[in-house]
Amino acid sequence: MTTFLGLPVHAPRGVGHLRGDEPFPDAARKALANTQLRRNIGHATATIRAKRAAVVAELDDWEQLRLAGEAIKTATMLRLDDHLEQLERRVTERGGTVHWARDANEANEIVTRLVQATGESEVVKVKSMATQEIGLNEALEEAGIAAFETDLAELIVQLGHDKPSHILVPAIHRNRSEIREIFLREMAGVDPELTDDPRRLAMAARAYLRRKFLSTKVGISGANFAVAETGTMVVLESEGNGRMCLTLPETLITVMGIEKLVPTWTDLEVFLQLLPRSSTGERMNPYTSAWGGAHTLDDGSPDGPRDFHLVLLDNGRTATLADEVGRQVLNCIKCSACMNVCPVYERTGGHAYGSVYPGPIGAVLSPQLTGVEDNASLPYASSLCGACFDACPVRIDIPSVLVHLRAQHVEEQKTARRLPTPEAVAMAAASWTMSTPKRFAAAEKASRAARVLGGKKGRISTLPPPLSGWSGSRDAPVPPKETFREWWARTRDVPS
Amino acid sequence: MRIALFVTCLADGLFPDVGKATVTLLERLGHEVVFPAAQTCCGQMHINTGYQADALPLVRHHTEVFAPYDVVVAPSGSCVGSVRHQHAMVARRHDDELLATRADEVAAKTYELSELLVDVLGVEDVGAYFPHRVTYHPTCHSLRLLRVDDKPLRLLRKVRGLDLVDLPDADQCCGFGGTFAVKNADTSTAMLADKMRNVLDTQAEVATAGDSSCLMHIGGGLSRLRAGTRTLHLAEILASTDEAAP
Numbered sequence: 001m002t003t004f005l006g007l008p009v010h011a012p013r014g015v016g017h018l019r020g021d022e023p024f025p026d027a028a029r030k031a032l033a034n035t036q037l038r039r040n041i042g043h044a045t046a047t048i049r050a051k052r053a054a055v056v057a058e059l060d061d062w063e064q065l066r067l068a069g070e071a072i073k074t075a076t077m078l079r080l081d082d083h084l085e086q087l088e089r090r091v092t093e094r095g096g097t098v099h100w101a102r103d104a105n106e107a108n109e110i111v112t113r114l115v116q117a118t119g120e121s122e123v124v125k126v127k128s129m130a131t132q133e134i135g136l137n138e139a140l141e142e143a144g145i146a147a148f149e150t151d152l153a154e155l156i157v158q159l160g161h162d163k164p165s166h167i168l169v170p171a172i173h174r175n176r177s178e179i180r181e182i183f184l185r186e187m188a189g190v191d192p193e194l195t196d197d198p199r200r201l202a203m204a205a206r207a208y209l210r211r212k213f214l215s216t217k218v219g220i221s222g223a224n225f226a227v228a229e230t231g232t233m234v235v236l237e238s239e240g241n242g243r244m245c246l247t248l249p250e251t252l253i254t255v256m257g258i259e260k261l262v263p264t265w266t267d268l269e270v271f272l273q274l275l276p277r278s279s280t281g282e283r284m285n286p287y288t289s290a291w292g293g294a295h296t297l298d299d300g301s302p303d304g305p306r307d308f309h310l311v312l313l314d315n316g317r318t319a320t321l322a323d324e325v326g327r328q329v330l331n332c333i334k335c336s337a338c339m340n341v342c343p344v345y346e347r348t349g350g351h352a353y354g355s356v357y358p359g360p361i362g363a364v365l366s367p368q369l370t371g372v373e374d375n376a377s378l379p380y381a382s383s384l385c386g387a388c389f390d391a392c393p394v395r396i397d398i399p400s401v402l403v404h405l406r407a408q409h410v411e412e413q414k415t416a417r418r419l420p421t422p423e424a425v426a427m428a429a430a431s432w433t434m435s436t437p438k439r440f441a442a443a444e445k446a447s448r449a450a451r452v453l454g455g456k457k458g459r460i461s462t463l464p465p466p467l468s469g470w471s472g473s474r475d476a477p478v479p480p481k482e483t484f485r486e487w488w489a490r491t492r493d494v495p496s
Numbered sequence: 497m498r499i500a501l502f503v504t505c506l507a508d509g510l511f512p513d514v515g516k517a518t519v520t521l522l523e524r525l526g527h528e529v530v531f532p533a534a535q536t537c538c539g540q541m542h543i544n545t546g547y548q549a550d551a552l553p554l555v556r557h558h559t560e561v562f563a564p565y566d567v568v569v570a571p572s573g574s575c576v577g578s579v580r581h582q583h584a585m586v587a588r589r590h591d592d593e594l595l596a597t598r599a600d601e602v603a604a605k606t607y608e609l610s611e612l613l614v615d616v617l618g619v620e621d622v623g624a625y626f627p628h629r630v631t632y633h634p635t636c637h638s639l640r641l642l643r644v645d646d647k648p649l650r651l652l653r654k655v656r657g658l659d660l661v662d663l664p665d666a667d668q669c670c671g672f673g674g675t676f677a678v679k680n681a682d683t684s685t686a687m688l689a690d691k692m693r694n695v696l697d698t699q700a701e702v703a704t705a706g707d708s709s710c711l712m713h714i715g716g717g718l719s720r721l722r723a724g725t726r727t728l729h730l731a732e733i734l735a736s737t738d739e740a741a742p
Contacts, residue, residue: 029682038686343669347686381680383673383687384544386640403582406546407589427542431550434505434537435557444509459719469681473688474716477510484508484515488531 009103010371011316016104016135017163018370020354023377027352034349037173041165041349044172048340051281052391058283059273069274069394072267073331077321083228083261084312090231094293096308101255103315104134110311111136111220111253112143118251118307120145120218126235126242127151128222129167129334130255130313132356133369136220147220148212150241152205159186165350165358168279168336173349176201209241219249219305223256224333225271229264232292233310236275236285243289252291252305257313259321259330271333274393278335316369325404329364331394336361338388338398344381353378360388364401372408373416379405423466437485444483454478497617498528500565502558502606504575504708505537507729511708513742517735518571518609521622524735534561539586540578545675548586555583559599567616568606571731573638573706576608581641608638609731610647610706620650626736627657631700633691633714635707636669648706648730655733663703664694672713688717695725706730 011018020027031037056062076083088098101107115123123140125131125147137147137158149158153171157164160182164170171179180196183204190204221242223233233254235242246252262268276285295303321327339345339359350358355366355375363382367375379402388398413421420428433439453460458478463471470476482490499522503515519529539554558579562568570576580603587596613619632652638644652660671677671687691714695703703718703725705711715727732742 025680025682028680032682032686343671343687344680344683348683379546380676381683383636383669383671383676383684385636385669385673387636387667387669390640400581400585403544403546406544407548408546410546410548423545424547427545427547427550431539431542431547431553434539435553437534437536440505440536447509461720466678469678470716472681473685473720474677474713475719476716477712479510480512482512484503484512485531485533487512487516489533492531 009314009316010319010374011133011369012103012105013370013374015108015139016133016315017356018133018366019374020352022354024352024354024381025377027354028348028381031348031352036175037349038347040173040175042346044169045340045346048169048281052278052337052340055277055281055283059277065270065274066393066395068270069333070331072262072270073394074328076261076263076267077259077327077330080258080261080321083263084258087226087228087231087261088312090228091293091308091310092231094231096231096293096310099309099311101311101313101315104313107134107255107311107313107315108136108139111255112139112145114251114253114309115140115145115218116143118218120216120251122146122148122212122216123218123220124148124150124212124216124245124249125154126219126221126245127154127170127237128220128255129356130222130257131220132164133257134255134313134315136255148216150209150212150245151237152202152239152241155205155209156182159183163351164356166336166339167334167357167359173351209244213241213244213248217249218251218253219245220253220255221246223254223260224275225268226256226261227263227265227268227290228261230292232290234268234288234290236272237287237289238280238285240287243287246289246291247304249305250302251307251309253309253311255311255313257315258317259332275333275335278333278337278391278393316371319371320365320368323368326364326368326401328396329361329368329401331396332361332365333394334361335393337391337393341387341391342382343385343387344383353381360398360402361396364396364398364405367405372405373412376409379409441483441485444479444485447479448481450479451481497567498530498565499612500562500568501529501531502535502538502562502568502570502575502579503531504570504572506708506712507571510712511729514571514708514729514731517729517731517742518569520740521624521731521735522569524737525617525619525622527617530565532561532565538575538578538583540575540582541674543578543582543586548589551586552590552592555586555599556595559583559595559602562602562606563598566605567612568602569609569612570606571609571706571729572708573608573635573642573644574709576606576611577637577641579603579606608642608644608706610638610644610651611642613651613734614647621654622651622734624655624734624736625657625738626655626733626741628701629659629661629699630702630704630733631661631663631695631698632666632730633663633670633695633703633705633710634666635705635710638706639667644706651730651734652704655736658733661698661700663698665690666694670710670714672710674709677713685717688713692717692721692723696723700725702733703727704730704733
């Protein structure tokens with residue numbers, strides 16, 4: 001089944017989790033005040049950073065692998081339409097059904113309809129970013145269908161009525177004593193003597209999940225990759241719970257962003273090396289599952305799900321693909337290495353970004369999926385330190401895309417507003433001043449008036465808004481009596 | 497060698513001693529320094545805040561001013577990073593391919609101070625004397641845009657009397673980030689707090705770096721705390737001798 005996708009559209013409002021309730025600086029201010037959160041995230045990111053650095057250092061061809069990953073993804077995106085059609089053909093040949101979803105609403109409708117067709121009211125889920133992006137659990141709940149997350153960290157988030165704060169470690173903002181409290185409060189049939197020993201916590205989750213696996217007839221997953229040449233979806237995971245969901249249910253529904261394709265198994269090999277090292281800091285992840293259509297054994301009995309559906313999700317991806325600078329963000333393999341090295345993420349945590357995609361990659365992905373004006377504060381949520389670019393296994397130049405999206409925002413503001421913002425006025429004035437040396441020298445002279453602010457202290461401790469953002473925590477230097485160019489003109493025999 | 501000094505607008509207007517130290521140092525090493533007086537600003541603040549149309553005249557002006565020189569030096573990793581990685585991009589965004597080509601030509605002969613000293617002039621011992629305990633913060637753009645690596649440290653290790661002490665988590669950003677420090681003042685301050693804690697843990701008298709902007713940030717925080725550690729630009733330490741200390 002194919003549907004015309006239409007013109008590139010952004011992810012719609014009112015559904016899914018790509019937009020926050022407040023701008024990043026406001027959300028960040030609240031997160032920064034949470035000392036438990038900062039301790040939890042600081043400890044966790046430092047641990048993963050060290051693990052990643054160690055396993056990356058083992059490979060003498062890491063940079064070549066990154067180049068290969070970048071090249072494969074870039075080439076794939078340029079012929080994405082061909083690869084997608086090939087994937088559809090292969091999946092269909094293998095007995096699966098392919099559905100095309102223009103946006104979150106369409107995808108939610110398709111999945112809800114498919115679950116309703118089975119007559120079931122419960123589904124088990126493999127950890128998936130795409131289904132969080134579109135708010136699938138909420139859509140299913142509205143239709144009276146209960147979705148159970150089976151990834152341990154997602155389970156903690158779901159039981160805690162919380163939001164994920166990291167794409168790989170969704171409960172990274174929780175420590176084990178908080179997890180124990182959530183289990184005791186929310187987990188049906190849990191041992192009331194549960195301690196915060198990690199093994200005891202894992203065993204409690206295991207017992208709870210095992211009952212769900214054995215009784216639920218519909219599974220929903222995402223995919224890390226889809227191999228177009230054979231119509232095969234691939235998930236990498238650590239716990240084995242994903243494999244339970246992929247094999248035990250009678251019906252399996254996979255929701256996957258259209259950018260997840262690789263053309264061949266040879267291409268996949270590169271990413272199977274890049275992803276575990278970049279994400280969990282492991283040489284190899286414990287479970288890699290691959291599946292395609294519906295299977296039967298030689299005697300005709302079903303082997304795994306007898307019904308397989310693949311929902312291909314756009315939700316702003318084609319619009320992103322149309323941007324020559326921004327499209328590289330679609331190369332992301334969701335490893336989360338950029339988050340773990342980001343000094344902003346490390347201090348604010350993921351919730352401040354307001355989207356299921358936090359951190360540096362979220363700051364360049366969310367605004368492109370929604371349109372930059374719906375996430376205008378995110379491209380500015382970075383000091384442009386560049387640590388993310390260095391860590392990215394497919395070499396996405398995140399700082400350059402951030403700068404590009406800032407320019408897009410400023411350009412859109414210019415056309416959308418009748419009057420320029422105070423910042424735009426200041427920037428235009430600064431440009432006018434600094435485009436000739438005469439005006440610049442005059443402005444430097446004028447700034448000497450600020451010397452009075454320094455008084456006898458030799459430092460400036462209060463400045464008017466918006467510079468009060470600076471002086472709230474830092475002194476500002478007092479302008480000198482003589483600028484460099486004045487010193488040069490006074491002491492050197494050079495015509496100025 | 498005849499070297500054109502791109503002093504940067506920040507050093508020109510707020511930290512003239514950094515410019516003077518760069519001149520003193522290069523002249524002491526036997527080179528001729530010229531200061532093209534028409535220079536203003538590279539436009540990085542405009543570019544990084546999203547105002548590329550306003551940056552375009554600054555990029556054009558910078559390119560015209562420095563095109564005639566064979567070697568250009570700036571005491572800033574960040575400004576050199578902008579010239580090298582952003583100027584041609586701004587020109588191309590405005591469909592000015594000629595300017596992009598010329599900007600790339602200027603970029604190819606523009607060096608950050610430690611690059612010029614170690615790579616171009618082939619010197620590590622610049623004959624400096626600075627009898628103080630010093631810690632070095634590698635600024636993000638010198639480290640990750642320019643890849644200056646350990647060049648500044650190699651220069652500092654050859655300074656007589658200098659007690660160089662490692663900065664913990666040195667490669668973490670100080671939180672400056674241009675207008676980030678104002679737009680996201682709270683997050684920026686949280687990053688600065690950790691940087692200052694690491695600086696103070698070294699018990700250094702002086703924290704140094706290759707960028708006046710990051711030093712203004714770290715120094716502004718240390719000054720607010722009355723912490724007793726001051727900031728000096730790498731050029732000021734390298735220019736320092738028995739006779740003249742900053």
